Amino acid sequence: MTDVTFVSRPSPNFDDRGRAVDMIVLHYTGMKSAEEALRRLCDPAARVSCHYLVDEDGTIYALAPEGKRAWHAGVGAWKGETDINARSIGVEIVNPGHEWGYRKFPARQIDMVIALIKDIKTRHGVPATRVLGHSDVAPQRKEDPGELFPWGKLAAEGLAVGRYAGDEDPSISYQDALAMLRAIGYDAPDNAHAAALVAFQRRFCPKALAQGFSPLTKAAFKWAATAMA
Ligand SMILES: [Zn+2]
Numbered sequence: 001m002t003d004v005t006f007v008s009r010p011s012p013n014f015d016d017r018g019r020a021v022d023m024i025v026l027h028y029t030g031m032k033s034a035e036e037a038l039r040r041l042c043d044p045a046a047r048v049s050c051h052y053l054v055d056e057d058g059t060i061y062a063l064a065p066e067g068k069r070a071w072h073a074g075v076g077a078w079k080g081e082t083d084i085n086a087r088s089i090g091v092e093i094v095n096p097g098h099e100w101g102y103r104k105f106p107a108r109q110i111d112m113v114i115a116l117i118k119d120i121k122t123r124h125g126v127p128a129t130r131v132l133g134h135s136d137v138a139p140q141r142k143e144d145p146g147e148l149f150p151w152g153k154l155a156a157e158g159l160a161v162g163r164y165a166g167d168e169d170p171s172i173s174y175q176d177a178l179a180m181l182r183a184i185g186y187d188a189p190d191n192a193h194a195a196a197l198v199a200f201q202r203r204f205c206p207k208a209l210a211q212g213f214s215p216l217t218k219a220a221f222k223w224a225a226t227a228m229a
Pocket residue numbers: 026027028072134142144
C-alpha cells in the first residue's frame with residue numbers, strides 16, 4: 001500500500017458536522033493551477049474548502065480536519081439526503097476542468113487519490129456505493145470530476161462502483177428508466193431531470209454522453225440500480 005503523507009495547508013472554511021461521515025465526494029478544481037485553487041479554498045471570503053486536494057504530481061494537501069464540515073458540495077442531494085457536506089469528506093483533484101482545458105488525470109495523481117481513499121476508509125466506514133462525484137450530488141450545477149475521471153481504476157481496488165460495460169437494452173420504458181435513475185440516488189425532478197441524466201452518463205456510461213434516454217443509457221441504469229443499491 002502506498003504511504004500517504006500530507007502537506008498541511010489549513011483552510012479556515014469549515015464548521016461542525018454534527019454527524020458521522022458516510023460519503024466521499026470527488027471534485028476537480030476547475031481552475032488554471034493548483035496554487036490558484038489552494039488560495040481560493042483557503043480564502044475566508046470565498047467560503048469554500050475541502051478536506052484534501054490532490055495535485056497532478058500526487059502531492060496531497062490537507063485543508064480541513066476530517067471531523068469538521070468542509071464547504072465543498074454546496075446545494076445538492078443524494079438518495080433524498082440534502083446536507084452533503086455534513087456527511088462527506090471532500091477531495092479536490094487538480095484539473096483545469098471543462099472551462100479551462102479538461103484533460104486526462106495523470107496516473108500518479110490517480111494512484112494517490114486511490115491511496116487517499118484507502119486511508120480515509122481506515123477511519124470511516126464509507127462503502128464503495130458512497131464514493132461519488134460532485135456532479136452526482138449536484139447535477140443541475142456541476143460537471144466534475146467529469147467523464148475523463150477513471151472510476152474503473154477505483155472500482156478495481158473495490159473503492160467505488162465502476163462504469164457500465166454491457167450491451168444496449170431497448171426494452172426498458174421511459175418511465176421505468178426515470179424510476180431507476182432516481183433509485184440510483186439522483187435528484188431528478190419531473191420537469192428537470194435532464195441534468196441528472198447527463199450526470200449519470202458522465203459517471204457510469206460516458207459512451208452515451210448527451211444521447212438522451214438511449215438504449216445503452218437504459219441498460220446502464222438497470223445495471224447501476226443494482227450496483228449502487
Ligand atoms: Zn466540485
